[in-house]
Amino acid sequence: MEREHNLVPEDAWWKRYLYRIIYRSDTKLGKLFDIILLLLILISTAIIMMESIPLLDKRYHYTFLILEWIISVLFSIEYAARIAVVKNKRHYVFSFFGIIDFLALIPFYLSFFFPVTKYFLIFRMLRMLRVFRVFNLMDFMNDGFVIVRALKNSSRKIYIFLLFLIIFSVIVGSMMFMVEGGRPGFETIPQSIYWAVVTVTTVGYGDVSPITPMGKFFAVILMLAGYSIIAVPTGIVTAEMRNKRQNLEKICDRCGNEDIDDDARYCKQCGKKLA
Amino acid sequence: MEREHNLVPEDAWWKRYLYRIIYRSDTKLGKLFDIILLLLILISTAIIMMESIPLLDKRYHYTFLILEWIISVLFSIEYAARIAVVKNKRHYVFSFFGIIDFLALIPFYLSFFFPVTKYFLIFRMLRMLRVFRVFNLMDFMNDGFVIVRALKNSSRKIYIFLLFLIIFSVIVGSMMFMVEGGRPGFETIPQSIYWAVVTVTTVGYGDVSPITPMGKFFAVILMLAGYSIIAVPTGIVTAEMRNKRQNLEKICDRCGNEDIDDDARYCKQCGKKLA
Amino acid sequence: MEREHNLVPEDAWWKRYLYRIIYRSDTKLGKLFDIILLLLILISTAIIMMESIPLLDKRYHYTFLILEWIISVLFSIEYAARIAVVKNKRHYVFSFFGIIDFLALIPFYLSFFFPVTKYFLIFRMLRMLRVFRVFNLMDFMNDGFVIVRALKNSSRKIYIFLLFLIIFSVIVGSMMFMVEGGRPGFETIPQSIYWAVVTVTTVGYGDVSPITPMGKFFAVILMLAGYSIIAVPTGIVTAEMRNKRQNLEKICDRCGNEDIDDDARYCKQCGKKLA
């Protein structure tokens, strides 16, 4: 999700022209390009989904194949154009979106040499991530960056929390294995851990649920714990999100007040006009 | 949910009189009008619900029909009165509540010309939204506006979050389709995506749940992710809601700035020392 | 949950003595009284629960009956003593805990005149609320009051939110009735509303779940909405809880700073020693 690398080419005029259309969206053609790209991504994703439905696949198999061909060729042309037009080619190829663009194409070309397996699918699905590229251009992602940054800054705390949660689930699952031992859904420790995670995260499929009174008592305690624990990641992210809103701000050079809102024109502590 | 458009009619006295009863609730008759309206809305909704129960519908079919007739006529009279009494008629007709009032009536009149289909139902159900009109008058909605405003201000962030969530679910669902491929509930990609959303939102119906150990392992990771992700919308709205809280506090008596922090000593807009 | 009404009797010394034991917990006997009361409440609740289990009821029916008799007599004596010992008798009788004390006794006496029905049960269960009386005395409830106050202060916002949620569920349920119309679990509108609430609150029993692809698509949207909506009550209560933590504090009489922590000895804005 890195910011667009501004590699304006200086050589040929048509490169500069194409660059602006492909990498920017401040021209009419640039916007059109984005919208077509967005449509192609969505159509491509829709085709992959529909292919997986036997009824549709049987009836429209060749339509899907041809459309997939056309889109893959268009994406290939786009990929080639992106490389041709950019100055620092290596920078693009190894950027986040460059890799996504590449991974989204590779299954198409591999399918010529190897039999198509369903494991190709997931790479084709990665194309969906390209949606963010378009939104990125559309200046829609500023709010997204706030979320990503808050998650990034609190990621260490969240990792620790998940570690706690996993170890907690493992121990609770093992205890439940002793309590319900061998009853359906609790045949092994990993199965019991699966139940513990399903319960503590309040998902509660119900494919596995306690049967004995003792097991139910135990489950009740676990649920109450999970209900209280859910507050922790929320607290972490909320604190971080509020944090971000203030760290970016200015500072008053008379009284040193750092708590200045974005729209403030005077310091709220000493009344000095802000620069 | 726009604020009431204050279109006091200046012509006839009876118009002014009726206007006050219908659009305001500061008179005894005005309050009575609101309560009767509220009751009619609730009865109307209750009838629609009961009609859908075959047992009740068979026994009381004509009672329901007659009651529906009476209420529809009363609502029609009310709608006509609202238009007659208001000065800026176009403003009312195209206001939020004006459209709701109209949509709630239309199925009744369409049923004379077209066979009644169950798709009329949803429009009739929209009548429930009229409840807010009554509460609006009852000065009960100020707190509601705070919620709506907080949601509106954070809507962009929430859209982005939902976009993330949808793309995440699509990719995870596709991966699960590869893992559980073809087992009941995972026959197609859209079905697997349905499962992914059910899991990540912690709803967990259990109509579809992973069967293979690999699938369960995968599901556990998804649940833990969902459990952490739930913090994001909460953080967004909480931060926004706290934000709004400051608006209600003080006001600068020089520049009229209302956005003053609790601990501010000078107005951040004009630099005036606050009382 | 009102604070204890301090009605120290001034007449007889034994009244004053008993009052201190019963209503306070600053003496040894007072603490013993509280602990015995707590035990009796817990035993009484346990008996009611066990009575409902046919196996246990058959075997220990008379033991339960006798124990219930003893506890009811003890509670009656306690109730009489509470009235006798207090000065403002009416105040006690109509206080929150006075009513609970009375309601918890009444089923026992009614059972002499009327056949015991299971509807008596809920009143007997209300005894559990008396637990709070004991905790109240044990100075354990200060933190509880913070929660209750935060909930009370944000109750209007929460009511509005619930109203939104109910109307949202009713409309969504009606739409689902049209989509899944008549399939198991969606036979009537009230049933569909039940499903909508189960889904939007992320409970997800799975006793009713969408069957058609259209219904599943619809459910996915509802789940995503519910996942975002859950942030609203959280935001409301969080904002209120933080709010409360500051409103109670002191004020600096030199600079007027109101943001003073509980443990502060000097004003953090002007450095003045706080009284």
Added chain:
Amino acid sequence: MEREHNLVPEDAWWKRYLYRIIYRSDTKLGKLFDIILLLLILISTAIIMMESIPLLDKRYHYTFLILEWIISVLFSIEYAARIAVVKNKRHYVFSFFGIIDFLALIPFYLSFFFPVTKYFLIFRMLRMLRVFRVFNLMDFMNDGFVIVRALKNSSRKIYIFLLFLIIFSVIVGSMMFMVEGGRPGFETIPQSIYWAVVTVTTVGYGDVSPITPMGKFFAVILMLAGYSIIAVPTGIVTAEMRNKRQNLEKICDRCGNEDIDDDARYCKQCGKKLA
């Protein structure tokens, strides 16, 4: 989770050398020791899990037994070394991690004298907690401490909340027992309470769900309540977590006060002007 007790031995050089490797991770060998320990813990946990799977246990029973033997011997040597090398032996033995280390070993030695029962398992699983010891050294736990401290500081409020929740569930469960009385899943009061907890925590297994319309109506109210109540623990922890965030910031260089708000200009403990 106490901080490492710094008991540098002063006697023998090899003790000091070993101490640094075992209790610290600032040397190459110390880091290697940590990584090997981490691997042994994970392998040991994996073995316990796999033992519980009949298929794997039957095939690899002796492999697991021998590996368990080797690991237990290694942990015994480590435990002995830890005691030998530390100066204040009692301090280590009765520290949090000292007890965990001991409990993780005891089932192995008990298995010589008593038949192995599955109840040994939970003690063997406690080994997982040793993971935190390693992370502790790796300076990864600072963020964990913030979480633990926030939970500790708000634990009283959370206990009160859980008490509320339990009493609420008991009363609601009893009411549901009266409503659904005797239908599957609601045969006894404890069973109904189990259902109430499953519902109010939004887990919703679906193994028990309301059947009668009255019961469903009741369940809907409970779900809406649970949906609003979930905000309470979140609010508590979030408020506490934001509170804690201030601790990490500045420090007063006169009195050493570390609890300084972002916007403070004077130390609130000694009144010194902050730099």
